[in-house]
Amino acid sequence: MRIRVLIRPKEGILDPQGQAVERALPALGFTGVEHVHVGRLIELDVPDPERVQEMCERLLANPLIEDYEILTLDSPAAESNGGAP
């Protein structure tokens, strides 16, 4: 099973990367953008999706400072954007 894990700074923890991106956007004419956060994306094929949460808790994320979100992808091809058909 193809899994995608999204990891972002926990709410309330200062995210200077997100702030830097937020400050850069108006210079390009993109105004009104708020709450920008920069995180990490991890994709993996797993035999047992039930265990992904444990993987997140123990290694993929640091739950003290990061929130994570686990998405199940139907098939790698269905999620590909930009690859050849």
Next chain:
Amino acid sequence: MKFGVIRFPGSCDEVDALSACRRFADAELLWHADRDLHGADAVVVPGGFSYGDYLRAGAIARFSPVMESVEAFAREGGPVLGICNGFQVLCEAGLLPGALLPNVALRFVCRQVEVVVENPETPFTRACRRGERLSVPVKHTTGRFYAPRIAEEQVVLRYAPGHNPNGAMDDIAGVCNEAGNVMGLMPHPEHAVDPFTGSADGGRLFESLATHPGLGRSRSSLVGA
């Protein structure tokens, strides 16, 4: 009394740490793949980029074979000092509270800073006075200490006013665990052991451990000592 200094793939300050330890006691390098601590009375987890710091700083190193032994050693009361990347490894291992986040300015900082000794009653700071200032260098990109909560006595070192280089919570530069036998700090005491490099203040931490009456005579536990 003997120090053990860990060498991970990607460590870069282990030789300076070894030299700093040898000014005050015996010391030897411990290889990351070796579970044997070679009879060390105190363990130093040095700075660098263990296992490339992939994923998060310290996240992979904490699962190395030597760290299994260091965790057991720490839980039995053995003294463990983590410097910079070593601090990150000990936080990831759950031996110290909190985590280290990217510096607020998102830049690598390399400069001499002053830190204030807030708790001189640890095995690592017993050669210091409360409120004493130590001049030591910092060099890191991921040094902003954060913990949801921490007891004041666990704050061992604070950056002096105006010296916080990374946006660390409450100017915290170094912390210890509840038992007091594990300490981590972002500044590098091992780079400040000779006046030739501008300051010898960092030597006080190694001296504190080397002269500890509870260490070196086949006893390594400091808990309750």
